Amino acid sequence: MDVLKVKNLSCAFGGLMAVSDLSFEVNKNEILGIIGPNGAGKTTVFNLITGFYLPLKGDIIFKGKNIVGLKPYQITRLGIARTFQNPRLFKKLTVLENVMIATHINYDASLLDSLLLTKRYLLEESKQREKAEELLDFFGLYRRKDEIAENLPYGEQRKLEIARALATGPELLLLDEPAAGMNLSESLELVNLISLIREKFDLTILLIEHHMEVVMNICERIIVLDFGMKIAEGTPEEVKNNPRVIEAYLGKEVKGVIH
Amino acid sequence: MRKNVLVLISLIIVLILAQLSKSLDPYFYQILLFFGINTILAVSLNLINGFTGQFSIGHAGFMAAGGYLSAALSVYQGEKIINYLAFLPKDFAQGLVFFVFVLIGGIFAGLLGILIGIPTLRLKGDYLAIATLGFGEIIRVIIYNMEIVGGPRGFPGIPKYTDITWVAFWSFICILVVYRLIHSSHGRVIISIREDETASEAMGVNTTFYKVFSFSVGAFFAGIAGGLFAHYLMMLHPSSFTFMRSVEILLMIVLGGLGSITGSVFGAFVLTVLPEALRGFAHLRLIIYSLALIIMMLVKPLGLMGNKEVSLYRLIKKFAKDRE
Numbered sequence: 001m002d003v004l005k006v007k008n009l010s011c012a013f014g015g016l017m018a019v020s021d022l023s024f025e026v027n028k029n030e031i032l033g034i035i036g037p038n039g040a041g042k043t044t045v046f047n048l049i050t051g052f053y054l055p056l057k058g059d060i061i062f063k064g065k066n067i068v069g070l071k072p073y074q075i076t077r078l079g080i081a082r083t084f085q086n087p088r089l090f091k092k093l094t095v096l097e098n099v100m101i102a103t104h105i106n107y108d109a110s111l112l113d114s115l116l117l118t119k120r121y122l123l124e125e126s127k128q129r130e131k132a133e134e135l136l137d138f139f140g141l142y143r144r145k146d147e148i149a150e151n152l153p154y155g156e157q158r159k160l161e162i163a164r165a166l167a168t169g170p171e172l173l174l175l176d177e178p179a180a181g182m183n184l185s186e187s188l189e190l191v192n193l194i195s196l197i198r199e200k201f202d203l204t205i206l207l208i209e210h211h212m213e214v215v216m217n218i219c220e221r222i223i224v225l226d227f228g229m230k231i232a233e234g235t236p237e238e239v240k241n242n243p244r245v246i247e248a249y250l251g252k253e254v255k256g257v258i259h
Numbered sequence: 260m261r262k263n264v265l266v267l268i269s270l271i272i273v274l275i276l277a278q279l280s281k282s283l284d285p286y287f288y289q290i291l292l293f294f295g296i297n298t299i300l301a302v303s304l305n306l307i308n309g310f311t312g313q314f315s316i317g318h319a320g321f322m323a324a325g326g327y328l329s330a331a332l333s334v335y336q337g338e339k340i341i342n343y344l345a346f347l348p349k350d351f352a353q354g355l356v357f358f359v360f361v362l363i364g365g366i367f368a369g370l371l372g373i374l375i376g377i378p379t380l381r382l383k384g385d386y387l388a389i390a391t392l393g394f395g396e397i398i399r400v401i402i403y404n405m406e407i408v409g410g411p412r413g414f415p416g417i418p419k420y421t422d423i424t425w426v427a428f429w430s431f432i433c434i435l436v437v438y439r440l441i442h443s444s445h446g447r448v449i450i451s452i453r454e455d456e457t458a459s460e461a462m463g464v465n466t467t468f469y470k471v472f473s474f475s476v477g478a479f480f481a482g483i484a485g486g487l488f489a490h491y492l493m494m495l496h497p498s499s500f501t502f503m504r505s506v507e508i509l510l511m512i513v514l515g516g517l518g519s520i521t522g523s524v525f526g527a528f529v530l531t532v533l534p535e536a537l538r539g540f541a542h543l544r545l546i547i548y549s550l551a552l553i554i555m556m557l558v559k560p561l562g563l564m565g566n567k568e569v570s571l572y573r574l575i576k577k578f579a580k581d582r583e
Binding site: 072082092097100107109115116168 | 262436439443446457458462
């Protein structure tokens with residue numbers, strides 16, 4: 001069963017086709033990797049799915065509903081959460097506040113409640129705090145909860161961003177280069193974490209990544225983009241041996257030239 | 260619940276103190292009163308600029324809108340309505356009418372805030388500042404051409420209803436509303452817009468709604484301040500609401516610290532008292548004023564308070580800790 005279905009998606013910036021005629025689907029509980037050289041249009045695909053860009057044409061169907069044209073916040077409310085290539089935390093706020101803001105979707109106290117400090121307000125505030133603390137605990141960030149987000153080490157900032165995305169209660173999680181800037185052991189730890197959250201939160205995950213050890217370890221299927229077009233799709237094994245993929249990454253072998 | 264009782268008690272204390280301050284020297288009384296009005300203006304502008312991070316400099320326009328509307332209601336309808344309420348004690352009827360008129364002025368300014376906010380809040384940074392400045396001026400120019408409120412001649416004959424107790428009451432409400440708003444989930448969301456609007460949107464926050472909302476709450480209180488201002492001076496003139504007035508309010512919050520309520524109160528205090536203290540150096544006043552600001556920006560670019568709050572509770576706790 002597919003959770004997300006992308007059909008004939010195209011997007012252009014000026015004369016440049018950033019994504020052209022892209023179709024793929026993401027099955028329930030699968031981890032699908034998107035790889036490709038720099039500028040292949042991977043992040044653009046994320047921005048299209050989450051509503052930050054409008055496609056030129058094509059459909060994006062999430063759980064049977066076409067979400068093209070919806071605002072980013074509406075798409076998040078439907079159950080798609082994302083992280084960013086460069087962490088976009090609320091830098092000056094505490095770790096706990098960062099996560100609490102993301103749980104606002106389920107906050108059920110009106111402004112009047114908060115002005116009058118009604119019972120409902122107190123209940124909602126403590127519910128929100130509990131949920132945020134639970135998440136931070138899961139990510140091993142609980143002891144850091146009162147620290148200012150920008151003071152966290154880089155790896156923990158990335159984790160916090162994932163925790164924050166999960167706080168919106170998504171079914172589909174888009175991770176944009178979660179291992180960027182991490183060393184090998186950190187990325188392998190991340191691989192574990194991603195499998196763990198998939199189990200625990202019953203997620204479907206779409207992942208952009210450059211670290212091949214992450215992608216090959218964790219993804220059940222991989223899509224390869226180059227110049228906005230899908231050039232390959234399949235299991236990690238299949239993709240690794242696909243001549244077009246090798247060509248896109250390493251260039252074409254030219255016969256008869258002496259180096 | 261207990262907190263609400265505490266708030267009520269502190270409101271009563273503030274009102275009693277205000278009542279007592281009526282016996283002050285009229286000069287100091289007036290400074291105190293303007294300090295109160297400026298507090299409302301600064302705290303409400305800080306909600307827009309400091310907490311939501313939307314750089315607006317049209318606050319004087321909203322103040323004018325609320326001020327003129329409530330003044331016009333008092334002048335043209337006040338007597339009539341007070342006569343209807345003849346069964347009530349006269350002072351009480353007057354107070355009630357004044358309260359309602361100021362409230363209507365505020366609501367009008369708030370609605371105007373929504374109207375102006377929806378198109379302008381798509382803009383960011385400098386562009387937003389220029390757009391709000393433009394709208395502020397438009398409001399002023401419209402008033403300038405409205406014969407019914409005197410136009411360029413000014414609008415005289417407004418009854419003097421404002422006293423320090425009313426100002427204290429509204430300042431208290433303004434600070435309370437902004438404080439409670441900021442410390443709820445709605446407030447955290449508003450602050451997240453300041454921190455990173457894109458991320459906020461990705462977290463499922465309807466950023467347009469919250470921006471327009473905080474803009475209109477800010478405009479509402481500016482309108483209230485305008486009503487209080489009008490019923491104290493007993494005469495309004497469009498020249499009281501120029502661009503310079505907006506800048507003055509902006510200075511208060513920049514001086515006090517964007518994103519600090521206590522900072523805004525402090526900024527309002529300094530910029531109310533400083534011009535009076537410098538009255539002796541009339542011709543040097545503006546120079547000293549600007550010098551003070553330049554030095555301020557060099558030494559403490561985040562304002563006196565940064566985005567921190569002075570909290571009596573924390574101070575006491577710290578004091579108790581030091582004693583141990």
